Amino acid sequence: MQSSPHTTHEYDVIIIGAGAAGLMCAIAAGQRGRKVLVLDHANKVGKKILMSGGGRCNFTNLYATAENYFSANPHFCKSALKRYTPYDFLALVEQHQIEYVEKDAGQLFCKNSSRDILQMLLAECARAGVKIKARCSIKKISKQDQFLLATTDGQYSAESLVVATGGLSIPTLGATGFGYAIAKQFGINVLATHASLVPFVLQKKWQEKLAGLSGLSTEVSVCCNNESVSGGLLFTHKGLSGPAILQISSYWKPGDFILIDLLPGFNLLGYLQEQRRLHPKMELKNILSSQLPKRLALRLCEIWSLDRPINQFSEKQLSDMAHRFHHWKLYPESTEGYKTAEVTLGGVDTDELSSKTMVAKKQPGLYFIGEVVDVTGQLGGFNFQWAWASAQAAGLQV
Numbered sequence: 546m547q548s549s550p551h552t553t554h555e556y557d558v559i560i561i562g563a564g565a566a567g568l569m570c571a572i573a574a575g576q577r578g579r580k581v582l583v584l585d586h587a588n589k590v591g592k593k594i595l596m597s598g599g600g601r602c603n604f605t606n607l608y609a610t611a612e613n614y615f616s617a618n619p620h621f622c623k624s625a626l627k628r629y630t631p632y633d634f635l636a637l638v639e640q641h642q643i644e645y646v647e648k649d650a651g652q653l654f655c656k657n658s659s660r661d662i663l664q665m666l667l668a669e670c671a672r673a674g675v676k677i678k679a680r681c682s683i684k685k686i687s688k689q690d691q692f693l694l695a696t697t698d699g700q701y702s703a704e705s706l707v708v709a710t711g712g713l714s715i716p717t718l719g720a721t722g723f724g725y726a727i728a729k730q731f732g733i734n735v736l737a738t739h740a741s742l743v744p745f746v747l748q749k750k751w752q753e754k755l756a757g758l759s760g761l762s763t764e765v766s767v768c769c770n771n772e773s774v775s776g777g778l779l780f781t782h783k784g785l786s787g788p789a790i791l792q793i794s795s796y797w798k799p800g801d802f803i804l805i806d807l808l809p810g811f812n813l814l815g816y817l818q819e820q821r822r823l824h825p826k827m828e829l830k831n832i833l834s835s836q837l838p839k840r841l842a843l844r845l846c847e848i849w850s851l852d853r854p855i856n857q858f859s860e861k862q863l864s865d866m867a868h869r870f871h872h873w874k875l876y877p878e879s880t881e882g883y884k885t886a887e888v889t890l891g892g893v894d895t896d897e898l899s900s901k902t903m904v905a906k907k908q909p910g911l912y913f914i915g916e917v918v919d920v921t922g923q924l925g926g927f928n929f930q931w932a933w934a935s936a937q938a939a940g941l942q943v
């Protein structure tokens with residue numbers, strides 16, 4: 546029998562957003578016997594999980610601690626992270642016999658596909674009796690005794706409402722600012738947001754100069770506002786990307802410069818002095834090509850007018866040039882913004898939430914979890930770990 550369009554479907558818990566945090570919270574609540582509904586406006590659930598880690602989902606980082614997160618209150622995430630650790634999530638992954646590999650510094654990736662993680666979460670949801678509805682948009686939320694949701698798919702009510710709508714990053718994957726709007730509706734403060742873990746766009750003149758390098762990557766260390774990160778740098782059509790650049794973007798503000806060390810840990814001056822002694826007539830660009838990707842060495846020598854044999858450089862010129870390769874100063878014009886950013890800095894003010902349960906202090910029954918909250922991880926599996934841990938904290942309470 547079909548229900549009338551005016552029927553209100555009753556649940557104990559409604560979760561808005563079927564991403565990493567929403568599904569994890571649903572599992573914890575469902576396992577406690579709560580009647581749980583997850584709503585998502587996208588046509589498919591868990592899209593970001595599928596896209597993550599280059600299709601292999603860097604699902605946690607074994608060394609995750611509060612120090613790996615940005616937040617106006619750096620202590621807020623400690624409690625949840627302590628109570629649901631990377632090893633707890635790993636136990637679930639192992640229970641589902643998902644093969645994984647450890648990359649640098651505790652970063653755990655699926656060996657095969659991100660799909661394994663999504664399938665695991667959906668299987669656990671099914672086992673816990675969780676109902677999931679995609680393609681469902683929420684038109685209005687009100688609160689009387691219960692939360693009442695008017696949606697494109699009918700009316701729903703629940704005692705607990707969990708907001709797991711994520712940040713603003715990548716609108717084509719379903720991201721919206723809806724979670725912030727819900728917070729504001731209930732008088733909850735939202736801190737300014739910024740795109741983070743995002744490529745830089747360089748000034749037009751640098752884009753033209755570096756045009757031929759697109760697709761080339763090299764190991765660097767990059768510095769911004771006294772923070773330094775080592776890793777890969779990738780030249781793109783518009784500017785710079787790669788792990789080191791994405792990571793440093795979290796510290797960059799418009800107008801700031803970045804300093805790139807193209808040969809980290811290498812004594813370029815000493816090497817050049819030695820080469821000048823051994824091969825005085827050799828072109829500098831050929832000498833540099835033995836230490837840097839050849840295309841990069843040739844291009845920078847052209848840009849910086851260094852196209853001549855090494856014996857034509859004075860000691861001072863050699864030293865200035867070595868300095869330049871170790872401290873390449875660039876003023877990014879902007880970032881690529883939310884269109885390609887992996888995460889969003891800022892969001893629901895943690896002062897408004899309980900760090901134990903993620904419930905809003907001003908509004909009993911209303912919870913915020915995952916990326917919508919002002920807790921943002923560094924690159925390397927930290928963002929998913931926050932999604933799992935904050936979701937678990939709420940899921941045990943709702």
Ligand SMILES: Cc1cc2nc3c(=O)[nH]c(=O)nc-3n(C[C@H](O)[C@H](O)[C@H](O)COP(=O)(O)OP(=O)(O)OC[C@H]3O[C@@H](n4cnc5c(N)ncnc54)[C@H](O)[C@@H]3O)c2cc1C
Pocket residue numbers: 561562563564565566567584585586587590591592593594596597598599602603604605681682683709710711712714715718719720721722723724886887888914915916917925926927928929930932
């Ligand atoms: C390309 C890419 C790669 C990444 N790789 C990694 C990685 O390897 N490791 C890592 O730790 N982190 C990674 N991240 C970050 C990580 O994906 C996020 O931090 C994490 O998914 C956040 O989980 P969440 O559940 O809070 O939000 P999301 O996963 O973004 O889920 C939010 C859900 O809410 C839904 N929603 C939004 N608005 C509405 C609305 N108005 N109504 C109904 N539903 C709505 C969305 O459709 C979505 O399903 C990556 C991010 C991107 C973009």
